[in-house]
Amino acid sequence: MASRGGCTDWLLGFWIMLVLGLGQESQCQPPDAFELLKLRQYLGDTLHVMTDNWTDPNMLWNWKGVTTNKDKDAVVSLSLPSSGLNGVLSEEVGYILGNLTHLVHLDLSDNSLTGSILTNAKTLETINLSHNYLSGSIGPDIQLIANLSELYVASNNLNGSIPETLTQCQNLSKLDLSSNHFQGEILGGLGELQHLQLLNLSHNLFSGAIPPQLGSLASLSQLQSLDLSYNNLTGTIPDALVSILDLDMGGLNVSNNQLAGQIPKALSSSPQTCFNGNLGLCGLPLPPCGQDAGPTQSPGRPPTATSILLPMGSQHLRTWVVLTIAIGFAFLCLMLVSAIFLRRGWVQYQKAQLLYSPESLSLKSALPGMLFDDSLKDWMQFEDVVTATLSSSNIISTGRFTTLYKAMLPSGEMMAVKVLNIEKGYSTSHYKKVCMQLESWVHEFHHKHLMMPIGFILYDNSILLLYDDAPYGSIGQSLHTKVQPNVLNTWTSRYRLALGAAQGLAYLHHSCEPPIIHLDITSHNIFLCGTPSTLHAQLGDAELLKLVEASNGTLDSISAVAGSVGYIAPGQFPLCFQFCAHYRFFPCVNVSILSKSSKPFILSPITILNASSVCLVWDFNEVSLYLCRVKILCPLTSGFIKEKSKANSLFKGH
Amino acid sequence: MTLLFPAEYALTMRVTVKTNVFSFGVVLLEMVTGRQPGPQADEEGMDLVAWVNAAVAGNLSSDEVLDAQILEDCTKRDVDEMESVLRIALLCTSEAPLRRPAMATVLHMLHTLGT
Numbered sequence: 001m002a003s004r005g006g007c008t009d010w011l012l013g014f015w016i017m018l019v020l021g022l023g024q025e026s027q028c029q030p031p032d033a034f035e036l037l038k039l040r041q042y043l044g045d046t047l048h049v050m051t052d053n054w055t056d057p058n059m060l061w062n063w064k065g066v067t068t069n070k071d072k073d074a075v076v077s078l079s080l081p082s083s084g085l086n087g088v089l090s091e092e093v094g095y096i097l098g099n100l101t102h103l104v105h106l107d108l109s110d111n112s113l114t115g116s117i118l119t120n121a122k123t124l125e126t127i128n129l130s131h132n133y134l135s136g137s138i139g140p141d142i143q144l145i146a147n148l149s150e151l152y153v154a155s156n157n158l159n160g161s162i163p164e165t166l167t168q169c170q171n172l173s174k175l176d177l178s179s180n181h182f183q184g185e186i187l188g189g190l191g192e193l194q195h196l197q198l199l200n201l202s203h204n205l206f207s208g209a210i211p212p213q214l215g216s217l218a219s220l221s222q223l224q225s226l227d228l229s230y231n232n233l234t235g236t237i238p239d240a241l242v243s244i245l246d247l248d249m250g251g252l253n254v255s256n257n258q259l260a261g262q263i264p265k266a267l268s269s270s271p272q273t274c275f276n277g278n279l280g281l282c283g284l285p286l287p288p289c290g291q292d293a294g295p296t297q298s299p300g301r302p303p304t305a306t307s308i309l310l311p312m313g314s315q316h317l318r319t320w321v322v323l324t325i326a327i328g329f330a331f332l333c334l335m336l337v338s339a340i341f342l343r344r345g346w347v348q349y350q351k352a353q354l355l356y357s358p359e360s361l362s363l364k365s366a367l368p369g370m371l372f373d374d375s376l377k378d379w380m381q382f383e384d385v386v387t388a389t390l391s392s393s394n395i396i397s398t399g400r401f402t403t404l405y406k407a408m409l410p411s412g413e414m415m416a417v418k419v420l421n422i423e424k425g426y427s428t429s430h431y432k433k434v435c436m437q438l439e440s441w442v443h444e445f446h447h448k449h450l451m452m453p454i455g456f457i458l459y460d461n462s463i464l465l466l467y468d469d470a471p472y473g474s475i476g477q478s479l480h481t482k483v484q485p486n487v488l489n490t491w492t493s494r495y496r497l498a499l500g501a502a503q504g505l506a507y508l509h510h511s512c513e514p515p516i517i518h519l520d521i522t523s524h525n526i527f528l529c530g531t532p533s534t535l536h537a538q539l540g541d542a543e544l545l546k547l548v549e550a551s552n553g554t555l556d557s558i559s560a561v562a563g564s565v566g567y568i569a570p571g572q573f574p575l576c577f578q579f580c581a582h583y584r585f586f587p588c589v590n591v592s593i594l595s596k597s598s599k600p601f602i603l604s605p606i607t608i609l610n611a612s613s614v615c616l617v618w619d620f621n622e623v624s625l626y627l628c629r630v631k632i633l634c635p636l637t638s639g640f641i642k643e644k645s646k647a648n649s650l651f652k653g654h
Numbered sequence: 655m656t657l658l659f660p661a662e663y664a665l666t667m668r669v670t671v672k673t674n675v676f677s678f679g680v681v682l683l684e685m686v687t688g689r690q691p692g693p694q695a696d697e698e699g700m701d702l703v704a705w706v707n708a709a710v711a712g713n714l715s716s717d718e719v720l721d722a723q724i725l726e727d728c729t730k731r732d733v734d735e736m737e738s739v740l741r742i743a744l745l746c747t748s749e750a751p752l753r754r755p756a757m758a759t760v761l762h763m764l765h766t767l768g769t
Contacts, residue, residue, distance in 0.1 A: 475681065475684070475685065476684070479684055479685065479688060480684075480690055488685075489723070489724055489727075490724060490727060491724055491727075491728050491732040491735065491736060492732070494685045494686075494724070495735060495739070495764075495767075497685070498681075498682055498685055498739065498764060499761075499764050499765070501678070501681065502678065502757065502760055502761045502764050503761060505674060505678055505757050506757035506758050506760070506761045508674075508757075509671045509674065509756065509757045509758070510756070510757065510758050515671050517670065517671055517673070517674055518674050518677075521674055521677035521678055521681065522677065522680075522681065522691070523680075523681045523684045523685070523691065526681065
């Protein structure tokens with residue numbers, strides 16, 4: 001990683017310091033300082049956290065992210081989350097960590113590290129490497145970290161199965177493997193871990209049955225959260241899990257698997273969301289067994305043949321009858337399809353495969369989402385909406401934060417779909433929670449002149465917000481592009497629309513407490529709805545603020561809150577920063593703009609959440625940039641960590 | 655581990671209801687003039703707000719300011735209304751936030767055009 005030259009330079013400096021005898025008290029520098037300085041050479045340090053703070057080896061205890069023991073000579077904790085680190089956790093890095101013989105706590109989460117999970121540091125008790133780009137599997141030698149108590153590796157690209165040796169880490173209390181590609185069966189042995197409090201295996205490819213042994217976890221009443229959602233688990237929910245009843249609300253989540261059968265009675269008071277999206281779960285809190293299994297589906301997904309049939313087959317005989325019919329039916333279909341293919345010829349078949357198979361396969365896993373109005377569920381399938389949006393080149397409008405598409409469903413129904421990008425590092429369930437908060441809001445703030453979502457779908461790092469069709473596009477589109485028919489060709493129609501938009505905005509400002517501030521008012525965000533005779537304006541993006549609030553700033557699209565060019569009020573801090581390095585999530589950094597005359601503006605974290613600090617691009621031209629100076633400060637330390645000279649030079653340029 | 659300000663707090667620090675009123679004023683200007691909101695093609699370095707202000711200050715005739723596309727089909731009353739809306743829009747786009755009317759006022763003014 002580091003150049004040889006850099007290394008020798010550093011060594012020279014090191015020896016000079018040694019010769020000068022900077023550390024009078026201690027005869028030699030702490031060996032751990034030496035190891036950390038080696039580590040610095042192996043990891044990219046885009047924010048200069050290590051470069052700027054790890055300087056004097058005699059001040060090891062004062063290094064950023066480093067905690068030492070009482071004697072101040074050995075590193076006990078290395079904690080550099082969200083610090084802009086990149087590079088590979090290679091074998092060499094492993095050796096270095098292994099040489100830190102007092103290291104107990106390692107937190108390198110939320111960086112851009114690649115490589116694999118290292119097991120060299122045997123003294124570790126907590127490891128947090130979540131939200132990186134690590135790959136490979138967890139090696140069986142994980143057991144060598146005998147005192148391991150917390151292992152967080154969520155949101156990486158890890159695969160393989162959980163090694164059985166992990167169950168020998170008897171102190172393990174928190175294990176989070178969520179949002180990876182782990183597969184295989186869930187180890188029953190995990191139930192033997194007496195201290196386990198948190199087990200999150202969600203958003204992986206785990207298959208097989210839920211091992212009944214997991215029930216023994218709860219018997220020790222330590223376990224607080226068991227999340228197995230979004231896997232391919234089959235079978236029933238073992239009765240043994242009943243003892244998990246002590247868990248807090250939502251402590252157990254088995255949603256979005258392939259589970260079937262009756263939910264154990266003792267779990268009946270759990271929220272429905274913990275069981276949704278399974279193949280055929282029934283019984284409270286879901287509808288009773290023997291009925292239509294529709295509700296266990298993700299909302300909006302119509303019951304398929306299998307899902308209707310399976311729960312009825314709780315009795316063996318019926319299962320067999322049903323299965324036989326199903327197989328027969330499938331066979332018949334197959335014959336029919338083959339006949340069609342034979343007729344249409346091989347070429348067309350291949351074309352059909354290309355067009356539909358891969359997509360329909362990948363979409364088969366029920367897409368997470370929700371429709372806010374039950375009556376919509378009959379005619380809308382999420383898969384269709386996604387396909388229609390993806391294949392559609394009909395962009396109705398592009399706002400500062402979102403893009404609105406026109407989507408035609410197979411039924412011929414038209415709808416509008418707004419696409420927001422989301423952060424990669426977060427689980428689908430996070431965004432699902434965020435979007436579900438919209439529902440109550442939408443019902444509460446219903447207004448003729450606000451374009452409110454009727455549902456949402458999560459798909460491929462995007463939130464798809466669904467709306468009723470806006471057949472005539474936006475005011476901006478109608479005014480500035482020569483669309484036909486031009487419904488805005490009379491003053492009367494324009495006046496009516498202006499009035500409607502004003503009503504929508506006045507409603508947000510004056511009928512909501514606190515007032516709802518719109519994040520991006522432009523003519524491209526006011527849509528023309530209804531028929532030519534009932535044409536009325538609907539203000540779009542009104543829900544964005546709520547979404548931003550609910551998401552804690554994890555919406556990728558909304559990286560800057562500044563409105564669109566030409567619409568930004570002067571004097572309202574109209575700079576729009578785009579930080580262009582490759583950090584995925586950057587929660588701790590705050591930017592303050594210091595001007596000569598006034599108090600510093602504090603740019604909220606939301607402005608730069610998923611960005612870095614290297615290059616600043618703004619798209620507004622009337623700002624007194626020369627007044628500004630950028631400093632980046634970290635609220636964690638309440639101090640400035642870095643003044644960006646590059647940013648300064650950019651400012652001076654104006 | 656991480657400190658996040660509430661988004662609401664962060665947003666209201668800069669974006670206020672009066673920021674919205676400004677943006678809405680720009681939309682009104684677009685509808686009255688038919689021009690793009692950003693920098694104007696015929697007047698370098700001017701955005702729409704500056705252009706309209708300059709036009710009004712320079713006593714340009716309404717034919718030159720209002721949208722020619724719809725003007726020919728407009729009645730005298732329509733033109734009066736357009737001019738009124740233009741004035742409302744200029745009020746909305748006042749540089750000082752305090753001088754911008756609240757949306758309720760804007761709505762009232764739009765409702766009572768010409769009366």
